[in-house]
Every structure is written in C-alpha cells, then in structure tokens.
Amino acid sequence: MAIHRCTQCGHLAEVSNDQIGVRLSCPQCGAAGTAHDTVMYVGKLLERYFASRREIEALREIDKTSPTASPPSTTATLPADFDAYNSQTLSTAEQHEGLRRWFAARRIKADFDLDAVNTTGFFDEAADLLSEDLAMSGDLLGRLRWAYRKDVNFLNIKLSDMSQKDGQAYNALCQKLYSYSFFAKYNYQRNDKLIRLNLQPAPAVRRFFEGGWLEWRAFMAMLNLCQERKLAFSCARNAKVVFENEDLHELDVVFLINDILICIECKSGEFRHDIEKMTRLRRKLGLGKRQFIVCATDMDDTQATGMTAMYELSFVTPDTLMPLLQQSLTGPAPR
Known part of the structure; x- marks a missing residue:
C-alpha cells in the first residue's frame, strides 16, 4: 500500500500502489498532495526523528557544560572555618x-x-615537612625507595658522619614522620648515633615515599x-x-x-x-x-x-x- 498525507490539514490515508507519485485531493480539506511509497515515507520520517534526537542530546550536553548554567555551581568557595590540613570538604x-x-x-x-x-590524614603535613629541607629529605627518601624496591623492611641510618646540627635535624625528621605513623617502628641509639627504622608495608605509605x-x-x-x-x-x-x-x-x-x-x-x-x-x-x-x-x-x-x-x-x-x-x-x- 501507499500513503497520502495532506500537508495542509494533516489528514492521513492509505491509497493503492498504482497512485504512488500521483497528486490527489485531500478528502477532508480538498488540498492537492502527492501519494508516496509507505516504506520510503516512513524511512524519511525516521531519518528526521533521529536527526532531531541527536540535536536535542547535543543541546542538553551544551547546557550541562555551559559556564552560565545554574545548579550545581561549577566552582565553590571555601567555608570561613576551613582547615586546609584537616578537612573532608573537598572530597565530594x-x-x-x-x-x-x-x-x-x-x-x-x-x-x-x-x-x-x-x-584529614597526615600525608599533607608530611609533604610540607619533607619540603623544608630537600637535601636532607632527599637522602632519606632515596634510602626508603631503595628499601621498598628491594623488599627490605628496615633501615639503619648512621648519623656519625654528619655535623651535630644536621644529625639532630635528620633525627627530628624521622621522629616526626614516625609520629605521623609513616614508620612501623623508630628507635634512636644515642651512643651509636644510629637511627633504626621499620618500614610501613601499607601501599599508600609506599606510594607516598616513592613520589x-x-x-x-x-x-x-x-x-x-x-x-x-x-x-x-x-x-x-x-x-x-x-x-x-x-x-x-x-x-x-x-x-x-x-x-x-x-x-x-x-x-x-x-x-x-x-x-x-x-x-x-x-x-x-x-x-x-x-x-x-x-x-x-x-x-x-x-x-x-x-x-x-x-x-x-x-x-x-x-x-x-x-x-x-x-x-x-x-x-x-x-x-
């Protein structure tokens, strides 16, 4: 069967196949219109439908990413009582x-x-601590990376070759990292000027020391x-x-x-x-x-x-x- 749709009043009717391409008068309003093959007509309608659907989806995406779109806001300001070193505010x-x-x-x-x-953890504080003296922390980080790479779970660090000031600073750094739980054990043998460290096996701590x-x-x-x-x-x-x-x-x-x-x-x-x-x-x-x-x-x-x-x-x-x-x-x- 063929199809005849009036472009004036929208009247839709089936006609015989021998009327395809023939201009017919609409039985409802009398306007002239051409009859079409049903399969071809439906195919054209589907083309227009999917084209319109794609255009609507594209407009929706633009609306989502538009900087002028309202809720939710694209950026946020920090609350007045925000504590940069102890907050879950950003984790949303x-x-x-x-x-x-x-x-x-x-x-x-x-x-x-x-x-x-x-x-809320101590990674941020420890990072700032390591940044205070990059030469000293670089030595410690090098030792820790080597130990993790070799699957060695402890380190002995001699301070006898360092100046008294540098040795004290090195020991203070290790002690502070231990207080943040970055080492499983920490011990300083004052007479031997020797730091003994047991490494934390936690993957997060290893990743921290590796970069x-x-x-x-x-x-x-x-x-x-x-x-x-x-x-x-x-x-x-x-x-x-x-x-x-x-x-x-x-x-x-x-x-x-x-x-x-x-x-x-x-x-x-x-x-x-x-x-x-x-x-x-x-x-x-x-x-x-x-x-x-x-x-x-x-x-x-x-x-x-x-x-x-x-x-x-x-x-x-x-x-x-x-x-x-x-x-x-x-x-x-x-x-």
Missing part, C-alpha cells in the same frame, strides 16, 4: 563538578578519586593560595582523563579557577624522557604554557629556567613552585 562529587564540566565541554571523560583530596609526597606538596601549595586569595575553584588529585581517541592519561594535580585549568605534573625521579609526552598532553588539553607546570626534584632552579625556555612547558622545583602559581593566577594565562 559536587566539589569536582566544575572540573567534570570543563572536561566534558571538550569531549574528555574524567574520572575522579574523591578521597584523593581528603586532608606521592611531591603531589601532596603541590596540591597543598595551590590549595593554600586559593584559600589565601578567597578564590572559587574545583580541584582534584590523580584524575584520570580519557580523550575521544580513547587515550588515557592521569593528571597529578588539577585546579580549575575562573575557567582556567592549571595542571601540575610532579616528578620525583628522572623525567626528561617524558617531556614530549607531556607537551602533547598540554596541547590536547588546550592549555597555555604557564598552565601546564612540571614540578621536578631532579633539577635546580637554573636548569628549570633553561628548560622552560627550551620547551612548551613550565618547569619548576619545589622551591620555585609557589611563585609560578602566583603568576599563573594573575591575569589571563598566556598561550
């Missing part, structure tokens, strides 16, 4: 919503570990800056992002402030082989050079300045991280 889906929208608007799927920004401490250091530096300036933001640690071509990347520290994304990649070991990979990632995210920061311990300030001039990334040491973050939040980020 709502707090991460601004970042999710920013990535979704660029067709990037983001997966967040909400607990990664929970500061996570630097991520916490960068995260807390940015968080303190946002609190000091009373900025609205959305933040995450260890965010996993998947691009349209299914490339997966993990971002160490990300903050979204005034629709400007700042990404901090933290490298506590050799990183030069990753420079091209990080450069490609910066371009894929559409970030300016000052928005993609590489914070590395395996270089000095002079090397960081030189590498920043050579490559499309901003290189800093833990000591020069804060000045660059302050610059990144002043005015529009340069391309």
